[in-house]
Amino acid sequence: MSDPTSMSSAVNVYKRLVPQPVRSAAATTVPVGVRRKVKRQLARTLSRREARLHRRALRRVRRAEFGHSERRTQAPDGRVGHVHTGLTADRARRLDHDLVTQALDAADIPWFAVPALDDRRICLAVDQQDKGAVRRVLRALLEEHTGYVVSVSPAQNDTRDVPGSHVKAWKHYGKAKVIRLTWLRTEPTGNLWVGEDQGVEIEFWTANTDLPAERLIGPRPNRVQRAVPSDAPGVEIGLDRLSGYCDIDGDLEPTITLENFDVPRLEEITFPVDAVLLWQHPTPWGEELLRAALRSLHQYAPWADVVHLVAEAEPPAWLRADDRLTVVRARPGSEWHLHQLPDLAEHFLLLRPGALLGRPVRPFDYFTPSGSTRPRRGPWNAQESFAPWTRTAYAATGRVTAHGYAHGPQPHRAETLARLRGSGAAPLPLDDGQRLPAVPGTHPLDGVVHHFGHTAGLADPSGEASVALHAALPDIGTHLERLLVRRDTQQIQLFGLGTEEARVRGGTQAVVRFLHRYFPVPSVFERDHHHTDEAGDQP
Template sequence: MVGSGNPEAGSLVSTYRSVLPAGARRGIVRKVPAPLRSAVKSSLTSVDAVRSATIVWAMGGRRNASRHSAAYARRVVRVGGRHMRALLVDGATAWAARARNLHILTSVLEAGGIDYFCVRGTAHDVPTVAVPAALRDEAEDMLRIAFDQTPGYVGPAAAPAAESAMQPGDEDKSWRQLRKQRTLRVAWYVTDPTQQLVFGADQGCDLEFWTERDGWLEAPRANRVADRVPVDAPRRTAPQALFSPVPPAYTTGDVATLAEFSVRLPEDHAFPVDVVYTWVDDSDPAWRAARDRARGALTGGTLHEQAANDARYTSRDELLYSLRSLHQNAPWVRNVYLVTAGQAPAWLNTDHPNLKVVDHREIFSDPMALPTFNSHAIETQLHHIEGLSECFLYLNDDVFFGRPVTPGHFFHPNGLTKFFQSKALIPVGDVQADELPVNAAGKNSRRLIAQQFGSALSQKMKHTPHALRRSVLSEIEDVYAREHLATQHSRFRSPKDIPVASSLHHYYAYHSARATVGDLRYQYVDLAASLAERRLNSLLAHRNFDTFCINDTVSGPDPDAQTRMLERFLETYFPVPSPYETRGLPGIPATRAAELRSTDA
């Protein structure tokens, strides 16, 4: 039977339990029969091999797995005011830690010959494994041996603050306190070499004990599919990713489950999601010369100071860290497209199979509109990217994923997009000649929506990743052809621009029943503001925002100080390199990065 594990190991567990009473077993875990300990150790060794492969993938496939496995070490880290034991892993991510925990748990159960099946649970981002309650003692014994081999933690899954309730899994007291709990959280903690990142209880797994009654196994709590199943229901295998939003690249194979839990559900996101970045290298002499020529050729008035000021184009390697945030917190994306004016950062791994640099010339429907220095113009052409998925995320390089997010943060399972309204309002009245470009664009969007749908827009959008659909963008190009074409040909931000990707798409899709208002925990930081450093320090201390934007549309009095402040923050918040970086060419040298992290904010 799939999921029954190793029968020989299972018989060893039974012998071990029959020879030793409960009190003795819990006191001499280190003296358990050698074959049983070997079975668990072998299981954990296989987990280490899978973990190494996962880290190799995470680092872009350019590292040696055997060298990595030998480099693992234990560290004591501070989590929520407590000192916890964690495995130090180069390239650690939350998703890899979650995949590892699920694989350890199922491997240990299989090593002990303990029947289990994975469940489509309701716990947010946490995979769930079910074991018949009659096998609880055997399961706990196996876990105690595993925790003795590889230190980890166990606690009640229902705890309001799971981290504070986690206890060492190799201590008797921990298990005595949990005897009345029908659902446990188990986790083996992981940290990165800088120890800025710790992945613990939130990346753990839940272990449920299902009670047998009248030929049925009954769940201890609700789940998304079935609260009871036949005792003799046949086991089958299914991909690990089905039971938590672990991206396919992080999965470690199939796990045992039941037919009821192995099918696609209406709330599953079954479509691919790509990411599109727009980026410019303002230090490129050729690009600067082209911009200056285009600015000098302008006729019919002057530009608003925010339409082409240097701060709008300044690059401080934010893209490097935004890609790190993507890799850390949203690795479920399929492909990344970087839209540029024929440029690419020196550190970019252009050989990565899921990364493509797209030149403006490849997507602009009218080449005469180039060169352009207007993000509004570039955004009108994103849906022309060849191979781009229907549903995709668009973001600038100053937008970051602050903690693990899922496709559900941005898209409904049926493909409807979500947008995130700001408290900032679009000013009333018509567009004025000296209007801020962002306000003029908002007013133009409001005018078009009012003309077609009869409603008046009042709110701007947050600076978040924008969830878009190619079909909606294509429709907008046809419906608002005149305004769309004029924006494409606007080389700098103009009072006549329409904000296609950052606003108009959302409101147009909403009024045509293809988008809804979403809810995202978000923070905006203006580097020129007096409270910028305090806000960055708060972000770093709490890491409790889904996304955040660090913007500098206006240069501050000390640009160098702004740069140092931003570098220190980004290197500390996102210390783990992404596979989109070329090894040996990081944005900041390792010595400089260490210096930044050690500098008091």
């Protein structure tokens, strides 16, 4: 029998060719055996035609020679994955986009990108009339470069584990208005897997001729508009304009969208955002913390413009200083004067030793389009309410604090630091978090600066959860393993790697091993990618 999910299956063809009155009459006058024989013959004919078209599409895809990975491997859930050296979430997104668009181009199927509501994924639109051709070329693509397909609208997820080259993976395709293609990708160690929450979604748009000017109507809402003129001109647009998680780099290949979609997104950040890292511990474990922070920026915040390393000690030799990484020597307490850093952008992320990004983030997660910061709130208790920073914040603003601020990467503005400095507020002493015996409360700089910014209208605190762990915890290994398996924490802050208790209990070494597994992909800021698990043995 022919494939029942095909757009030209025997049932569909029979209904199109034979009117309903004739079918009703045949059901009562033509013997059952004859009707069955005719349907079987029609099914065999269509099956041979579909197989021929699939082979043609497969030859076209193979001739194009795209979509190759270094090798295939098995994902933790048993599905097929692809290995890529130097893999990042942003690179995986671009690989998926290029695979699908090149396949559609090879089949001469028009398409355009759409700014979908969920910008974790790239969304492409094709004409509903091309649905049959789209299915054939995508099935050929998924046979050549193994991936998976599900129906998004209506939602059907039961084909999630079936390779897209199989016929049964397309059983919902006939009724689908939106489908999602997914490829699982990993780097050579297999510790980092990307793709499950990304992929490419394809929407089937229909033509509407009710008005004098023909329009294309989308099957679901997007961030701009659901109906566009059918003759709207196409324009080039960077992927960073469609997804806030993408690298902001004009040298990368753009994609194609319609002129009507080339408008600023509601959450689009148009100003540059830098990153500032503090370097304080010239020890093996200190270098691993710095290496992991750089890798977390490379992997999960590729949009960061320039990384400024504020070094209170001699920087490691493996650092690659260039136009994206600057190194500035400073004295202890320099955090209060970061606004004086040369060439620092007005908006920046501050990462102290042990602060890491745990999953992809957008500039919008830390800043508003108007330029205000979105600092992360932290716990509030009696100890926090009597902390020295709350008294300083009250003295600088005349307003009482109402909450603390979380550990981990925090957004800052140079203007806020400069205005705080001009107010006459005295800098508070700053403790070394890697030498403290327990997880501390709100960092004094964050507390004072964010409270000052909030009262001045320069900050709007948010509530994204962060995780703070001390290396001397008795069950630190369990906590770290949970973070590694889930990989769903946006911010991570590690404390106490320099304490004697953490060294004796093996917590420092456990954290270093965790960092190697959580961030296995070297960043562009490293000269030498070599590291050892023994790095945590030295205080």
